[in-house]
Amino acid sequence: MDLLSRVLRPQRRGTLFVFQGSLGGLSGILGGLALASLMARLDYHVGFVSAWGIGILLTLGGGVLLLRLRQLPGLRLRRRAAAPGMPRPSPLS
Numbered sequence: 507m508d509l510l511s512r513v514l515r516p517q518r519r520g521t522l523f524v525f526q527g528s529l530g531g532l533s534g535i536l537g538g539l540a541l542a543s544l545m546a547r548l549d550y551h552v553g554f555v556s557a558w559g560i561g562i563l564l565t566l567g568g569g570v571l572l573l574r575l576r577q578l579p580g581l582r583l584r585r586r587a588a589a590p591g592m593p594r595p596s597p598l599s
Contacts, residue, residue: 509575512578514578515578541560544556545557
């Protein structure tokens with residue numbers, strides 16, 4: 507949530523969560539159907555390696571997209587409340 511508070515304006519966060527859930531569910535269903543079709547057409551070992559390879563490529567692609575996120579100008583970070591008896595956290599943590 508800390509990352510989202512730095513890159514999204516508060517008015518847009520609800521919309522993001524709706525799209526995130528919807529697209530995640532839809533891509534899970536479509537990905538499962540595509541994987542079942544791929545595994546049925548290929549030999550067991552080739553299909554297994556192909557499924558892992560596709561998964562690794564998708565994961566790396568998601569990592570690249572996360573690295574491209576930038577903080578929006580004009581957004582101020584909120585201070586975190588310190589737990590009782592603990593020192594106050596630094597503003598950069």
